Amino acid sequence: xxxxxxxxxxxxxxxxxxxxxxxxxxxxxxxxxxxxxxxxxxxxxxxxxxxxxxxxxxxxxxxxxxxxxxxxxxxxxxxxxxxxxxxxxxxxxxxxxxxxxxxxxxxxxxxxxxxxxxxxxxxxxxxxxxxxxxxxxxxxxxxxxxxxxxxxxxxxxxxxxxxxxxxxxxxxxxxxxxxxxxxxxxxxxxxxxxxxxxxxxxxxxxxxxxxxxxxxxxxxxxxxxxxxxxxxxxxxxxxxxxxxxxxxxxxxxxxxxxxxxxxxxxxxxxxxxxxxxxxxxxxxxxxxxxxxxxxxxxxxxxxxxxxxxxxxxxxxxxxxxxxxxxxxxxxxxx
Amino acid sequence: xxxxxxxxxxxxxxxxxxxxxxxxxxxxxxxxxxxxxxxxxxxxxxxxxxxxxxxxxxxxxxxxxxxxxxxxxxxxxxxxxxxxxxxxxxxxxxxxxxxxxxxxxxxxxxxxxxxxxxxxxxxxxxxxxxxxxxxxxxxxxxxxxxxxxxxxxxxxxxxxxxxxxxxxxxxxxxxxxxxxxxxxxxxxxxxxxxxxxxxxxxxxxxxxxxxxxxxxxxxxxxxxxxxxxxxxxxxxxxxxxxxxxxxxxxxxxxxxxxxxxxxxxxxxxxxxxxxxxxxxxxxxxxxxxxxxxxxxxxxxxxxxxxxxxxxxxxxxxxxxxxxxxxxxxxxxxx
Numbered sequence: 001x002x003x004x005x006x007x008x009x010x011x012x013x014x015x016x017x018x019x020x021x022x023x024x025x026x027x028x029x030x031x032x033x034x035x036x037x038x039x040x041x042x043x044x045x046x047x048x049x050x051x052x053x054x055x056x057x058x059x060x061x062x063x064x065x066x067x068x069x070x071x072x073x074x075x076x077x078x079x080x081x082x083x084x085x086x087x088x089x090x091x092x093x094x095x096x097x098x099x100x101x102x103x104x105x106x107x108x109x110x111x112x113x114x115x116x117x118x119x120x121x122x123x124x125x126x127x128x129x130x131x132x133x134x135x136x137x138x139x140x141x142x143x144x145x146x147x148x149x150x151x152x153x154x155x156x157x158x159x160x161x162x163x164x165x166x167x168x169x170x171x172x173x174x175x176x177x178x179x180x181x182x183x184x185x186x187x188x189x190x191x192x193x194x195x196x197x198x199x200x201x202x203x204x205x206x207x208x209x210x211x212x213x214x215x216x217x218x219x220x221x222x223x224x225x226x227x228x229x230x231x232x233x234x235x236x237x238x239x240x241x242x243x244x245x246x247x248x249x250x251x252x253x254x255x256x257x258x259x260x261x262x263x264x265x266x267x268x269x270x271x272x273x274x275x276x277x278x279x280x281x282x283x284x285x286x287x288x289x290x291x292x293x294x295x296x297x298x299x300x301x302x303x304x305x306x307x308x309x310x311x312x313x314x315x316x317x318x319x320x321x322x323x324x325x326x327x328x329x330x331x332x333x334x
Numbered sequence: 335x336x337x338x339x340x341x342x343x344x345x346x347x348x349x350x351x352x353x354x355x356x357x358x359x360x361x362x363x364x365x366x367x368x369x370x371x372x373x374x375x376x377x378x379x380x381x382x383x384x385x386x387x388x389x390x391x392x393x394x395x396x397x398x399x400x401x402x403x404x405x406x407x408x409x410x411x412x413x414x415x416x417x418x419x420x421x422x423x424x425x426x427x428x429x430x431x432x433x434x435x436x437x438x439x440x441x442x443x444x445x446x447x448x449x450x451x452x453x454x455x456x457x458x459x460x461x462x463x464x465x466x467x468x469x470x471x472x473x474x475x476x477x478x479x480x481x482x483x484x485x486x487x488x489x490x491x492x493x494x495x496x497x498x499x500x501x502x503x504x505x506x507x508x509x510x511x512x513x514x515x516x517x518x519x520x521x522x523x524x525x526x527x528x529x530x531x532x533x534x535x536x537x538x539x540x541x542x543x544x545x546x547x548x549x550x551x552x553x554x555x556x557x558x559x560x561x562x563x564x565x566x567x568x569x570x571x572x573x574x575x576x577x578x579x580x581x582x583x584x585x586x587x588x589x590x591x592x593x594x595x596x597x598x599x600x601x602x603x604x605x606x607x608x609x610x611x612x613x614x615x616x617x618x619x620x621x622x623x624x625x626x627x628x629x630x631x632x633x634x635x636x637x638x639x640x641x642x643x644x645x646x647x648x649x650x651x652x653x654x655x656x657x658x659x660x661x662x663x664x665x666x667x668x
Contacts, residue, residue: 054602062572062602225598238396244600259593264559266578266609268388268396273607275600 003030004042004081008071008101009314015056018252018322023056024315029071031103033082039094039108040082046099046311046332047075047125048318049159050223053251062277072100075130077114077121088113095124102311102334117293126159126329127303128292130278134245135163136288137281139171142243142274143219147172150213152232155223155248156193157184159329164221165193166301176213178205178228180324187327191302199228200324206231219243225250230260236269244275252322304328337364338376338415342405342435343648349390352586352656357390358649363405365437367416373428373442374416380433380645380666381409381459382652383493384557387585396611406434409464411448411455422447429458436645436668451627460493460663461637462626464612468579469497470622471615473505476577476608477553481506484547486566489557489582490527491518493663498555499527500635510547512539512562514658521661525636533562534658540565553577559584564594570603578609586656638662 006029013023034040052074055066066072076099080092085108088094094111098104114124126132138160139145151168155161156177168175169192176195177188185196195212202208209231218240220232225247232242250257265271295301306326308317314332321330340363347357368374386408389400400406410433414426419442422428428445432438448458460466472494473479485502489495490511502509503526510529511522519530529546536542543565552574554566559581566576584591599605629635640660642651648666655664 062604229597246601247598250598256595258595259597261590261592263563263593264581264584266607267580268609268611270396270610270614271608273600274605275602276604277602280604 003032003105004040004103006031006101006103007311009311010071011056011066011068014058014068015053015252017254019053019056019315019319021315021319024072026312027071029101031101031105034084034105036084037108038084038105039080039088039111040103040105041078041094041096041098041111042081042103043076043078043099043101043334045077045122045125046101046314046334047130048314048321048330048332049074049131050246050248050251050321052318053322062279073097074099075125076100077124078103080111083108093121095129100311100314119296122305122329122331122333123303125331126305127163127296127301128289131159131329132163132292133281133285133288134278135160136167136292137278137284138243138245138276139164139167139219139221141281141284142276143221143241145171145173145219148174149218150174150176150215150237151219151221152209152213152217152235153177153221153223154228154232155179155246156188156196157181157324157327158223159326160245161221161223162188162191162303162328163301166191166295168219169193170295170300173219174213176209176217178209178224184324184327187304206234209235216240221245222247224248226257230262233260233262233265233271236265236271238269240269240271242271242273244273248322306330307333309333337366337439338374338437340365340435340437341645343645344405345390345400345402348392348402349387349586351588353387353390353649353653355649355653358406360646361405363435365435365439368418368439370418371442372418372439373414373422373445374437374439375412375428375430375432375445376415376437377410377412377433377435377668379411379456379459380435380648380668381464382648382655382664382666383408383465384580384582384585384655386652387656396613407431408433409459410434411458412437414445417442427455429463434645434648453630456639456663456665456667457637459665460639461497461630461635462623465493465663466497466626467615467619467622468612469494470501470626471612471618472577472579472610473498473501473553473555475615475618476610477555477575479505479507479553482508483552484508484510484549484571485553485555486510486512486543486547486551486569487555487557488512488533488562488566489580490522490530491515491661492557493660494579495555495557496522496525496637496662497635500525500629502553502555503527504629504634507553508547510543510551512543512558518658518661521638540568543569550574555579556581558582560591564596567594567596567599567605570599570605572603574603574605576605576607578607582656640664641667643667
């Protein structure tokens with residue numbers, strides 16, 4: 001059980017505004033022979049997700065910040081090469097949070113065995129992984145969709161948004177989505193979304209959303225923040241629920257951008273706005289996995305992947321999240 | 335049963351920014367002899383409330399806008415002078431929404447008989463009326479206070495805020511309040527509030543609130559909006575509940591002011607922010623009245639009134655709400 005070669009991506013500068021490729025550095029760091037209670041894993045896929053931008057800032061938050069000079073972290077799927085823990089055997093497929101590297105050796109406690117049930121293993125970084133749980137739990141627990149509700153989803157062509165749209169359709173909702181290109185809009189239409197606004201093709205987002213949802217919205221699933229949130233408040237119906245999942249439009253702001261000018265609608269319209277981090281719904285994972293597996297088997301949930309190849313391209317994949325380079329889940333194949 | 339003389343306050347111009355006395359006009363309009371199913375009422379007290387500012391704007395909202403050239407409306411208490419409805423007798427004390435006038439004749443359906451149980455009748459415009467229900471239902475239903483929670487209340491010396499503070503103390507919470515003068519702060523301290531920030535005496539509201547609530551807050555009861563809301567988001571603990579009751583600091587803005595720059599904390603801290611209008615909790619009125627009457631009898635809820643005399647002074651009373659002229663409930667004695 002020798003050590004195996006591995007390259008990793010380290011954070012070498014804290015990004016200011018949009019991250020630059022020079023904020024990252026490729027480095028070699030072999031995955032050592034496992035000690036007692038450890039496993040050695042070769043990663044096959046790693047995830048890049050918008051929330052990672054927040055961890056690049058040096059501040060206390062719900063997860064500690066990334067450290068300069070160290071490898072980044074994030075969701076990954078790999079295969080056990082060697083194990084010094086009885087729970088794992090070579091060949092086991094595992095999911096874990098030690099991504100941004102080609103191979104890793106660490107405590108067996110940091111790895112979960114994955115039963116793929118015939119799904120491609122990278123789906124466990126997407127539709128049946130963290131983004132899928134985010135969509136499922138956020139929509140159900142906070143949005144509380146009822147048949148006939150109108151649901152507005154921003155960033156709808158992303159890993160989370162595209163699953164939200166499809167679950168909302170399963171629940172009998174009318175779904176209005178926003179996305180950043182005509183290609184994404186067409187894909188979403190193909191998934192059954194009722195109306196799609198290409199927010200990059202209009203200078204009047206409010207007018208476009210009003211036209212798409214003339215009777216207003218009951219649920220807003222927010223991945224974007226900024227102008228989209230202000231528009232959603234404007235078109236919200238009384239009693240609307242706002243699922244605050246992400247505000248990607250603001251993650252690279254160099255100074256904090258002001259919030260919506262119409263927040264007083266919260267009062268007059270009796271709106272509930274609730275933010276969340278997916279870990280607060282981790283206890284629902286078994287229920288999520290069962291329901292999602294059933295929907296996939298029935299062909300009711302589909303997904304798309306945007307794949308970048310090679311660890312050295314991981315920073316480019318990450319940066320692409322902020323320019324809309326991905327349709328569906330952005331992945332790095334290692 | 336002749337008509338009786340009455341003066342009323344009409345809205346004659348839609349205010350721009352802070353309302354001016356010239357936006358209002360005193361006019362004579364006798365209360366006619368009641369017809370079948372009507373009662374004739376002489377008002378003894380009327381209420382002025384911040385929410386009325388919203389109804390002076392010509393836009394659809396949860397209540398229709400006031401009409402130019404017509405008498406304003408709002409909570410009032412009066413005594414039946416003459417009745418053509420079997421449910422009411424002369425001498426009955428009634429509450430209704432046809433304030434801003436000295437006397438009125440209207441359908442009996444618009445009046446509710448008040449059993450005062452020894453309380454001064456104007457209390458039914460305050461602590462045991464709409465502002466009391468607003469405080470009680472907003473704190474309980476949205477804030478969901480638990481023993482040991484830290485509750486931050488802005489505009490705490492007002493009719494709603496001062497009741498919120500006292501209920502939070504009854505529930506075993508640590509209460510931090512903001513108010514606009516040292517006199518108001520001293521009054522709140524006398525009610526049992528743990529810490530009071532005079533927001534007009536500091537140029538660093540965030541620092542002052544941090545010092546008053548060093549471990550952060552679990553509930554924010556917002557009557558004010560603006561900077562207070564941004565500060566509350568900053569000091570909120572994970573899972574905090576924000577009760578959005580009012581945003582008086584913004585009601586006179588001539589163009590919509592931007593919202594808080596730190597709304598993304600909703601996500602990382604898992605904050606729930608819910609707005610409401612008291613009418614959505616009207617079904618809880620009996621439970622509220624019973625509990626509040628008990629607390630008053632036990633001396634656990636106290637209140638203050640700021641009284642202006644004469645219908646002609648009602649606009650001044652209303653304007654005073656925006657300059658902090660009131661401690662506790664602002665009332666007009668007719």
